[in-house]
Amino acid sequence: MADQDPPSTPPEPPAAPPGPSPVPSLEGLFPRPHPSSETLFLLGVAAIVLGPFAGVPAILLGRLVLREIARSEGRYTGEARARLGFRLGWAGTQVYTLLLLYVIGAASGPVALAVLGAGVVAGLAIAIGDSVAGAPRPFAAAARASRQAPWGIYPAIAGLLGVGLAGFLTKQSADERARVEALAACQEARRSAGEALEAASFDLARSHLREARTTCVEGAALQEAARTEADVDAREREAIQQRAEEEAARKARERVEEERERAEEERRQAERERAAAVRFKDVAPAIARQVQVASARATQRRWDDAQAALSQAELALDEFRGTDVQRSERCAALLAQVVRLRPDVDAGVEQTRRRREEEERRRQELKAAAEERLQLMKEAAEERRQASLRVQCCDGTLSPSCLCGRPSYRGCCSHHGGVCGCQD
Structure with missing residues (x-):
């Protein structure tokens, strides 16, 4: 509030009382x-x-x-x-x-x-x-x-x-x-929701529709957003149902494929079994002969031959592992004989190997001793040859009486210029 201006003229002072005039104030x-x-x-x-x-x-x-x-x-x-x-x-x-x-x-x-x-x-x-x-x-x-x-x-x-x-x-x-x-944000959110719906991104479409509900202020826009959201739910249910149907069809195709592969594998296995039975019928006599040879060579302690025959029998029997032939009576008997012979044959081969190594070591020792004796004989012969050489004088003549094997050459080549070496 504005203060009121004071009056333009000061109020009149009260009338002075009768009597002498007061002294004016200095202020x-x-x-x-x-x-x-x-x-x-x-x-x-x-x-x-x-x-x-x-x-x-x-x-x-x-x-x-x-x-x-x-x-x-x-x-x-x-x-x-x-x-x-x-x-x-x-x-x-x-x-x-x-x-x-x-x-x-x-x-x-x-x-x-x-x-x-x-x-x-x-x-x-x-x-x-x-x-x-x-x-x-x-x-x-x-x-x-x-x-x-x-x-x-x-x-x-x-x-x-x-x-x-x-x-x-x-x-x-x-x-x-x-x-x-x-309004612009509403339109953009609705457009993005439509694009996400076309791309089957239902969660993203719902996110854009939530944004549209917060930005759209017009009733028509809100109704359109609600219709779009209902369309999202319907399309999502259709997509889920379609994916379920596709998944069921895929599993059915996989089961059919698995059954076909299993049938094909059973057919191949049966074919292998028939081929293995025919093959075993052909090679069984040869395998039996190899086992008999291995047993005879083991009895004769010809361990290397026994091992070779036994290895051939094992190699032939390995062809039938995992088949019904392996469970047949004849194949099982052959395998039992191989298993029975294998420890004895392996032990005999090992014993033979050690004996050969010992013989080889002794042969090497004898060879080394013979070479040493030969070297000593060569050295002794060389010494004897050197001792039989005459002393060569400095004038080029040979001393008639001094040999190189003497411990001292005193008096040798005294008239021929001294000793300069031995005879070449």
Whole structure:
């Protein structure tokens, strides 16, 4: 609220009592600035930046200072500076309040309409109070306040009207943008859901449809999304049923293929069994002869021959392992004979191998001893040959009496230049 201006003329002082005239006050002769006028001015200036934090103290202090200056009967000066600080504080508070109302109105349409309505009501109240005689007291008070402080009342009304209208328009624009964005998001979600449905991605289609339900604001779009979701459920059931049928058909084909392969394998096995029976009938006499030969050679302790015959019999019998022929009486008897002979034959072969190794070792020792004796004989013959050679003198003649095997050549080749070597 704006403070009312003090009257232009100070009130008349009361009549002086009869008697001698009082002595005039020195304060009235020498006026001074009000002590708080400078503080009030600084608060008003600060309100331009700090808003209500400095504006409200400036308004409260301004009312007090202006009242004291008006009642001081000229003792205080600085009314203009104090009034300027008061009005700056009022303006700063008003501007920040209007900005706050605009921010709130831009976020809430009812608030913006309420601010606009407050401005309209205040303007109508002032107009009615000014133009209608005998107007109600609130209207008359509003008109009187507007005449006393037009610098504060009219800007406040204009600010309420502008802030309310601007906030309402801003909110409408934001709502329209949100509606357009939601419509675009709705269309995109429905399009993505349709593509996912065509691709049989049912979970992805449901996700896009949930997004469509949160973004679509029109009833037709919501109904279309609901129909699409029902279509998703129906197609998913069809896809599940189709996959089940395909899986059942695949398993049936696999069973038929397995049965065919099993029958083919049984046929091949039967063919192998027949071929093995015919083959065994042909080779059984030869296998029996090999077993008999192995047994006879083992009796004769001809272990190598016994092992060779037994190995041939085993190799021939291995051809029939895993077949019904192996379980026949004749094949089982042959296998039993092979198994019975194998340990004795292996032991005999091992004994023969060790005996051969021992003989080979002895032969190598005898050979080494013979070579050593031969080397010693060669060395002794060489020594005897060297001992029978004559001494060769330095003049090229041979000594007639000195041999190379002598321990000392003293007196040899004394007339022929000395000893220079042995005879070549």
